Amino acid sequence: MKNIILFGPPGSGKGTQAEKLAERFNLLHISTGDMFRYEIKHDTPLGKKAKSYMDKGELVPDEVTIEMLRERVKKATGVDGIIFDGFPRNKAQAEALDELMHDLESPISGLILLDVSEDEIVKRILKRGESSGRADDRDESIIRNRIEVFRKQTAPVFSYYDKKGLAVKVNGLGGIDEIAGRLASAVEKL
Ligand code: AMP
Numbered sequence: 001m002k003n004i005i006l007f008g009p010p011g012s013g014k015g016t017q018a019e020k021l022a023e024r025f026n027l028l029h030i031s032t033g034d035m036f037r038y039e040i041k042h043d044t045p046l047g048k049k050a051k052s053y054m055d056k057g058e059l060v061p062d063e064v065t066i067e068m069l070r071e072r073v074k075k076a077t078g079v080d081g082i083i084f085d086g087f088p089r090n091k092a093q094a095e096a097l098d099e100l101m102h103d104l105e106s107p108i109s110g111l112i113l114l115d116v117s118e119d120e121i122v123k124r125i126l127k128r129g130e131s132s133g134r135a136d137d138r139d140e141s142i143i144r145n146r147i148e149v150f151r152k153q154t155a156p157v158f159s160y161y162d163k164k165g166l167a168v169k170v171n172g173l174g175g176i177d178e179i180a181g182r183l184a185s186a187v188e189k190l
Contacts, residue, residue, distance in 0.1 A: 003106060010125060013124075013179065033085075081106075089157070094160050
């Protein structure tokens with residue numbers, strides 16, 4: 001089994017690339033952001049709770065996020081692994097994920113960082129906001145806050161896996177297929 005964390009700041013292209021990798025390597029693509037947006041669309045209690053955080057660019061509390069993730073992972077069948085997109089976003093989530101995957105006897109194979117500069121991601125997110133319908137993609141102050149949250153809370157997840165010798169960096173600049181090619185070779189090596 002290949003269980004990969006696709007890691008990177010908001011707007012680094014995780015969603016697009018995770019989808020491609022999922023298809024190529026027969027992985028289940030789990031995006032916690034997409035799961036929350038689904039709950040919001042269907043106006044569920046979880047969606048209402050998540051929205052209040054997402055609208056500010058803050059992280060949804062761990063207990064809610066980890067439980068939702070756990071249930072999804074446990075239902076995975078007929079795949080050769082999982083690609084995690086947007087999870088884990090802090091050290092507590094990384095520890096919970098390791099414990100879960102350990103219990104399932106299917107540990108994390110590695111984390112791949114999509115490396116993109118801050119100027120580039122703000123540009124990309126604003127552009128995506130023109131068509132994605134995401135409120136958190138349209139307001140520059142919310143975008144800046146998401147980047148700040150990434151820097152302070154999420155970036156340490158890289159060192160957490162790096163210390164285990166499980167983290168690699170891939171250049172996230174270039175055309176979509178070019179980046180997909182780089183990621184595919186990184187996945188093959190994990
Ligand atoms: P994303 O689609 O990954 O950019 O996530 C959009 C928003 O959903 C984030 O800004 C958070 O508010 C929330 N979110 C997604 N994944 C997580 C997570 N693992 N932990 C906490 N909040 C999350």
